[in-house]
Amino acid sequence: MKYIDDFRRNDLAQKLARGIAAAVQPGRDYQLMEFCGGHTHAIFRYGVQDLMPSNVHYVHGPGCPVCVLPIGRVDLAIALARQNLILCTYGDLLRVPGSGRTSLLKAKAEGADVRMVYSTQDALHIARANPQRQVVFFAIGFETTTPPSAVALKQAKAEGLSNFSLVCNHVLTPAAIHGILHTPLPGQLAIDGLLGPSHVSTVIGTQPYVPLAQTYAKPIVISGFEPLDVMQASLMLIRQINQGRHEVENEYTRAVSAEGNRKALALVAEVFELRPSFEWRGLGRLPDSALQIRPEYAEFDAERRFDLPQQPAEEVKGCDCPSILRGIKRPSDCKLFGSVCTPDNPMGSCMVSSEGACAAYWTYGRFRQEAA
Amino acid sequence: MSPQPKRFAQRLNLREGTVDMTHGSGGRAMAQLIEELFMQHLDNPLLRQANDQAAFDVPAGRLVMSTDGHVISPLFFPGGDIGSLAVHGTLNDVAMAGARPLYLAAGFILEEGFPLADLARIVASMAAACNKAGVAVVTGDTKVVERGKGDGVFITTTGVGRVPAGVNISGDRARPGDAILVSGSLGDHGVAVMASRENLSFDTRIESDSAALHELVAAMVAVAPGIHCLRDPTRGGLATTLNELAQQSGVGMQLEETQIPIKPAVAAACELLGLDPLYIANEGKLICICAAEDAEPLLEAMRSHPLGADAAQIGQVIEDPQGFVRLRTAFGGQRVVDWLTGEQLPRIC
Numbered sequence: 001m002k003y004i005d006d007f008r009r010n011d012l013a014q015k016l017a018r019g020i021a022a023a024v025q026p027g028r029d030y031q032l033m034e035f036c037g038g039h040t041h042a043i044f045r046y047g048v049q050d051l052m053p054s055n056v057h058y059v060h061g062p063g064c065p066v067c068v069l070p071i072g073r074v075d076l077a078i079a080l081a082r083q084n085l086i087l088c089t090y091g092d093l094l095r096v097p098g099s100g101r102t103s104l105l106k107a108k109a110e111g112a113d114v115r116m117v118y119s120t121q122d123a124l125h126i127a128r129a130n131p132q133r134q135v136v137f138f139a140i141g142f143e144t145t146t147p148p149s150a151v152a153l154k155q156a157k158a159e160g161l162s163n164f165s166l167v168c169n170h171v172l173t174p175a176a177i178h179g180i181l182h183t184p185l186p187g188q189l190a191i192d193g194l195l196g197p198s199h200v201s202t203v204i205g206t207q208p209y210v211p212l213a214q215t216y217a218k219p220i221v222i223s224g225f226e227p228l229d230v231m232q233a234s235l236m237l238i239r240q241i242n243q244g245r246h247e248v249e250n251e252y253t254r255a256v257s258a259e260g261n262r263k264a265l266a267l268v269a270e271v272f273e274l275r276p277s278f279e280w281r282g283l284g285r286l287p288d289s290a291l292q293i294r295p296e297y298a299e300f301d302a303e304r305r306f307d308l309p310q311q312p313a314e315e316v317k318g319c320d321c322p323s324i325l326r327g328i329k330r331p332s333d334c335k336l337f338g339s340v341c342t343p344d345n346p347m348g349s350c351m352v353s354s355e356g357a358c359a360a361y362w363t364y365g366r367f368r369q370e371a372a
Numbered sequence: 373m374s375p376q377p378k379r380f381a382q383r384l385n386l387r388e389g390t391v392d393m394t395h396g397s398g399g400r401a402m403a404q405l406i407e408e409l410f411m412q413h414l415d416n417p418l419l420r421q422a423n424d425q426a427a428f429d430v431p432a433g434r435l436v437m438s439t440d441g442h443v444i445s446p447l448f449f450p451g452g453d454i455g456s457l458a459v460h461g462t463l464n465d466v467a468m469a470g471a472r473p474l475y476l477a478a479g480f481i482l483e484e485g486f487p488l489a490d491l492a493r494i495v496a497s498m499a500a501a502c503n504k505a506g507v508a509v510v511t512g513d514t515k516v517v518e519r520g521k522g523d524g525v526f527i528t529t530t531g532v533g534r535v536p537a538g539v540n541i542s543g544d545r546a547r548p549g550d551a552i553l554v555s556g557s558l559g560d561h562g563v564a565v566m567a568s569r570e571n572l573s574f575d576t577r578i579e580s581d582s583a584a585l586h587e588l589v590a591a592m593v594a595v596a597p598g599i600h601c602l603r604d605p606t607r608g609g610l611a612t613t614l615n616e617l618a619q620q621s622g623v624g625m626q627l628e629e630t631q632i633p634i635k636p637a638v639a640a641a642c643e644l645l646g647l648d649p650l651y652i653a654n655e656g657k658l659i660c661i662c663a664a665e666d667a668e669p670l671l672e673a674m675r676s677h678p679l680g681a682d683a684a685q686i687g688q689v690i691e692d693p694q695g696f697v698r699l700r701t702a703f704g705g706q707r708v709v710d711w712l713t714g715e716q717l718p719r720i721c
Binding site: 004008010013014017044045046047048049050051118227343344354362363364365366367 | 572640643645646694696698700701702703704705706707708710713
C-alpha cells in the first residue's frame with residue numbers, strides 16, 4: 001500500500017489545494033470533465049470536491065464501460081444466457097437492467113448459467129472444465145480490458161477450444177471524446193478541459209488525444225486515479241485554461257508514455273479490427289468507435305456463432321442517463337434520481353455501475369444535496 | 373450373561389463414506405450418524421438425554437434468544453470453517469445484548485454425497501468452538517437433501533443467553549454525542565473467505581477473525597453497564613451496521629477514516645479487487661456506541677482483552693434527521709457511507 005498511500009496524503013492534498021486556489025481566476029468558472037468513471041469514483045470517495053475552489057466544477061463523462069453499453073446489447077447478453085450455455089462476464093454488468101427490467105442477475109435466478117469472472121483467464125478455465133458446454137465471454141470495456149480479450153482469443157485458437165467464444169463490446173476512448181465534443185447541443189455543453197483516463201493511456205499512450213485537443217481547442221491532461229493525481233491534473237488543466245493553451249499533457253508519467261504499450265496494441269490489432277459503427281448509450285451510433293473480431297478469429301465470435309437479437313431497445317422513459325453521460329445534465333437534474341431510481345432499484349445504467357455518475361452521487365455525495 | 377447386542381452392524385466410514393438419503397430418514401442410519409458423529413463431538417448431559425428437546429432450569433433475569441442460518445462457500449477457509457462460524461455467529465448475536473450465552477441448538481441440512489470426513493471435521497470444529505466458549509449444543513436436528521439441492525452443508529444455530537441485571541443494550545439507544553468504538557481491524561473475515569473462494573493468492577495470508585465475543589462483552593459490561601448499542605458488523609460490514617443503528621436510533625454518524633483500523637494486507641487486497649473494506653464482513657469484531665464519558669474506560673477494558681487489542685474510537689453520533697453516516701476521509705474530504713446495495717462487485721478496469 002505504500003505506493004498507493006503516497007497518493008492519498010492529506011498534507012500534500014492541502015498543499016495542492018492551496019496551489020489550485022491561488023491559480024484559479026476569480027469571476028470565471030472551470031468546467032472539467034473527467035471522462036472516466038474511475039475518476040468520478042475517486043472524486044467522490046475521497047471528497048476531492050471539498051478541497052477545490054467553488055468555481056471549479058467536475059462534469060462527469062461517459063467513461064464507464066457498463067454505463068455506455070446500450071440496452072440492446074444487455075438484451076443480447078440476456079438472450080445468450082438463456083440459450084443453455086455458460087455466459088461469463090465481469091461483475092458490474094450483472095445488475096444492469098435490459099428491456100423489461102430484467103438483468104443477467106435475474107436471468108441467473110431464473111436458471112440461466114451466468115458466471116461472474118475476474119478475468120478472461122477465468123472464462124477460459126471454465127471452458128476447459130466444461131468441454132461439453134458452450135462458454136461465451138461477454139467482453140466489455142475500453143482499451144484497458146481489450147488486450148486480455150485478445151490474449152484469450154489467441155489462447156483459445158492455439159488450444160483449439162471449440163466451446164469458447166466472445167461477444168466483443170470493446171469501445172474506444174478517443175472516438176467517444178470526439179462524439180462528446182463534436183456534437184454538443186448548442187449552448188448546453190460547456191467543458192473547458194478534460195481529464196483523460198490514465199489506464200487507457202497505459203495502452204494507447206497520449207498521442208491519440210493530440211488531434212482532439214487541437215480540433216476542439218480543449219486541453220486534455222492524462223490523469224491517474226488516485227485523489228492526488230486528480231488534483232494535480234486539475235491544476236494542470238486550470239493552468240492551460242488560464243493561458244489559453246489546449247495541449248495534451250501527461251500527469252501520469254509513472255506509467256504512461258506518448259506512444260503507449262506497442263506490444264499490447266499489436267496484439268489487439270492482430271485479433272480485433274474497427275467496427276464501422278457502434279451504438280453507445282447516451283452518444284448514439286458513433287463511427288469507428290468500437291472493435292469487432294477479425295475474420296481470422298471468426299470461429300470464436302459469438303455474434304457469428306449464435307443467433308442473436310440485434311434490435312435496438314428503448315431507454316426507460318424519463319431516464320436522463322444519455323444527457324448525464326454527455327455532461328449536459330447532472331445526476332440531480334434527473335427527475336427519477338433518488339425518487340424511483342436508486343442503486344437498489346436502478347432505472348438507468350448510470351445508477352447501476354459503482355463507477356456511474358448517478359451511483360457516485362447517491363452513494364457518496366447525497367448529503368450535499370440534502371443540505372442544499 | 374449374553375453380550376450387549378451391537379446396535380449397528382458396521383461403524384460409519386468416516387474416512388471415505390458420504391452422506392446419503394438414509395442419514396436424514398429418521399431410521400437406523402440417522403441414529404448411527406447422530407451417535408457416531410454428532411454425539412461423539414458434541415457430547416454433554418443434556419444432548420445425551422436424546423429427547424426431542426432440551427429441558428433446563430431458567431436463570432432469573434432477562435433471557436435473550438437469537439437464531440442464524442449459516443451458508444458459506446467455501447466451507448473451509450483460512451482461520452475457520454462453517455462449524456466454528458455457526459457457533460461464533462449465534463453466540464455473538466446473543467452477546468450483543470450484553471448477555472452471557474448459555475445454550476445452543478443446531479440444525480444441519482446435509483447434501484446427499486457430502487463426505488463424512490468433511491462433516492466430521494466441521495462438527496469437531498463446532499465442538500472446539502463450543503468448548504472454548506463454555507457453551508453446549510443441547511439439542512439439534514438433521515435433514516438430508518438430494519444431491520444438487522444443497523451446497524454441502526447448511527447449519528442453523530439458535531442460542532439462548534442471560535442478560536445481567538441493569539444492562540439495557542439496544543440498537544435504538546444511540547444519542548448525539550455518543551462515541552462509536554470498534555474492537556479491532558475490519559474486513560479480515562470477508563477478504564479471507566473471498567481469497568479462498570476465488571483462488572486469489574496474496575503474498576500475506578489473511579485469516580478470518582471468526583471468534584466468540586461474549587467474554588469481551590462481559591469485560592466491557594463490567595466497566596460500563598450503561599453501554600447504549602452493541603452489534604457485530606457481519607454481512608455488509610461496518611458501513612451497513614452503522615446505517616442500521618443510525619436508522620433505528622434516528623441519528624447520524626460522523627466517522628474519521630484515519631481512526632478506522634484496517635490491516636495493510638486487507639486494505640491492499642480490497643484495493644486490488646476494487647472493494648471497500650468498510651462493507652466487508654467480519655465475524656469476530658463488534659461495534660459499541662456509548663456515552664462519551666464511557667469511551668475511555670471501555671477502550672481500556674477492550675484493549676486488555678485479546679479480542680479487543682486494537683480497539684479504537686472511530687467517530688461519534690451526531691444529530692441528523694436524514695440519518696446519514698458520514699466519513700471524513702484521510703484525504704481531507706467528506707462523503708456518505710451508504711447502505712450496501714446488493715453485493716459488492718469487483719470493478720471492471
